[in-house]
Amino acid sequence: MSNPVQPKALTEIEAARYIGMSRSFLAQARMEGKRENRTPAPPFIKIGRSVRYLRSDLDQWLDNFMKLDHLGQAC
Template sequence: MTNQATHFAGIIRPKNPDLIDESEAAEILDVSPGTLSVWRSTGRYALPFVKVGRKVRYSRTVLNAWLDGRTRTTGATK
């Protein structure tokens, strides 16, 4: 079995390319993985994530939408 596939109930499915790990998400946002952990545990930002067992994953699509929603044209916070 390769790294690019998972085995479930006798069916081999390709790994979901939209889901990225905490390190890659942190790199995209230019923050540390620890910062993402704090954001998740405190609810500081409403950044959606997926939890599968102990693994935390972020959707590239959702992450980009979240970033777009934080785009500002002025310095105002509201």
């Protein structure tokens, strides 16, 4: 029995599923860049006309968010 290949670069749909966000979030965040009071887009790469997300970049992007014990910490 062989192990399935884990791709290093994910499509937009795969990346959205991996981080638990919508595909439209990724598209909009890419277009807007960094804006005040907005969640920044994870890093992405372009291969020709295709957008790809590196699994390691997505892991690091998720790790950069503050972990909360309760909502009062977010203020």
